[in-house]
Amino acid sequence: MELLELFRPLISADNKFIREWKSRNKPVLGYACSYTPEEIVYAGGILPIRVLGSFEPPKLADIYLPVNVCSFAKSCLDRALKEEYSLLDGYVVSNSCDNQNKIYDLWRHCTAIPRTYFINTPHSITENALKFFCKELERFKEWLMNSFKSEISEENLKNAIETFNENRRLLRQLYELRKPNPPLVSGSEALEIVLSSMMIPKNEHNKLLHELLDGIERREDLPKEGERLLVSGTVMSNSKILRLIEGVGGCVVADDLCTGSRYFWDLVKENGEPMTTITERYLRKIPCPFMYSSEERFKHVREMVKLFDVEGVLIFSLKSCDVYSFDAPLLAEELRENEGLPVLCLEWEHTLSGIAQLRTRIEAFIEMLEE
């Protein structure tokens, strides 16, 4: 379907929307983690875009970093060093994981990014943490206003919340289309759409999504039927891996990814003081593996398994990603024992080195499911 083809090019950091935004002299802010409250940024007339890695082996980052470092975070730094992110007017990191926190030092010392900021995201979900996070977000707002000479009014925040929530609702509708067999959109298409939503103004993305959702019922080139799979992991910067899975007979119908469902699943409450409701949404959203505890995330995976009629789960641990690596065996055990589901645990590098082996193992897993 043609409309679906529109999204993939948008995943790039110099897509036409960003160029257009910049041509109006409006700032663009890169962010590292899905705990960055984009509404606050957007409310200030600043475009938040997610800094993603590429699947190319890093060149410049290797000068500074050894091999035992998260290859996603490394790749992001590499792209910044290669000046692929030269359009950014700033870069925001959230206190998510050691890899990000420590590589933040390199962003500050070695790249040409004009300004950086660090949001101290708590790692627990308690009343104390809420209070603290709220204060941190107030500080972040101040920083945005000072650095970009912008005004972030309550009204702007409310509008931003509406626009973002609309996007989340639409993405949820998109995910609904994955429930039938065969699904109306494939896993790789869905991932591309979610990724692109992080790279262009949300109001523009909403328009595209409306159009897509209006026409999709008439789609003729339906994705292939196959073993219904859920993919769990942290980040995937593009759809290569999901295409690989689909190429060997898998049908990815659901995910637990920070660039997938975890990004948009939860909404911001629309009545209430915006900074408070934003704080609550981001702290209480489906937790990433760096949060204490992972039980809520496991629950989300179990729910998805039921909602999307999943037959097998693929767990993708990025090498040297501590937070996810500790969870992986626990999640696998829980799904096998409590849900009776077949699970395949895979370690991978964001550069996709060793992809042939990955393919073989996934193929074997799918064959096993088919029997």
Add this chain to the structure above:
Amino acid sequence: MSERRLETLKGFYRNYVKPFYEKAHKAKKKGKLVAWVASTFPVEILLAMGIIPVWPENYASLCAARRVSVPLCELAERRGFSKDICSYARCVLGSLFDGEDLPEGGIPKPDILVASTCACDTHLKWFQVASRIFKKPLLLLDVPYNVESASRENLPNHYLQHYVSQLEDLVSLLEKQSGIRLDEDRLGKTLELSNRTSELWLKIQNNRKNIPAPMGAREAFSAVYFMLCIPGTEQAVDFYERLCDELVQRVKQGAGVAENEKYRLVWDNLPLWFDLRIFQYLENLGAVVVAETFSHVWAGSLDSSKPYESLARKHLSNMANCTIERRIELIASLVKNFRANGVILPTNWGCRMMTIGETIVKKKIREMTGISSLILDVDSTDWRNYDEYGVKTKLETFLKTLE
């Protein structure tokens, strides 16, 4: 050589470490509350409550020194834990999957686990896994990352508040769990002992400024045990008093730990617990480690009239919880104050905190002090990739460049 060994440290393991585990096991049997503690948690609270703290990290280093850590790591790997996570964590998790023949009978099982996010993700995640295995609660102290590398005195207010209010909540939870009330006086006394421990520890360190240095890294990495694990106790104070006296004597006699001290080194991060003889090897080449960052991050005085706040200040400004600037600043000051002429920067395979940024540290230290550093890619506990010959050659070559 034997007269060079410090008297106070002879039989350290037998006299202090072993009995510690025996006592903890006994207490557990008697029904006392045992807590698993991660190293950046303010243990003084537990000590003051009479809760028995045990240290999985200490246990991992002990297993490495006894050369059993690798089989334990392998057990964890077979259960699906990645080879790329911290070997401390792998080793300890491995010990939970097989209770046979563990050194000191393993770590006593916890009734409760306490951790802070101060040093690394690993503490949080590893303790979360253990809490799930034991079905015992994990109390977490969520520590803001000190992204300004602010010193104790200059920490943002809301960081302090967040730490303190959590600590207050945590104490109530601990009181509920244990049925023991935290006695303010006793906490005050524990903090005073903790201060005394840390003063003595710093005094011990200061003796090493002397040329020749009377104590090296091997001794320091053993002796830091008190500072790290049971700082607020009479035993710690007593031990450090004796160690300090012995060092003062040695300085008077002009006795150095190396026969012929030629190079003075600063050692960052952890040692190779499974091969502490590497320090002797260095000393035989005339190279003495005169300071470790590890020995300097735990000290610092606490104000017993503001117990929670001063614990907050201490831990929030711990090097592990700060940006690279703090590490650079500490190493540079050690280089200067201890008159060092080289820095060793060992990384640790599964530890991002120790691995990322070493290249910047190296560059900045050179700019600030004119001194070179050597980055060593190693692991503290897992020797499977350890190339002893290669590491020794690197060290030797490095020393030559210092001449």
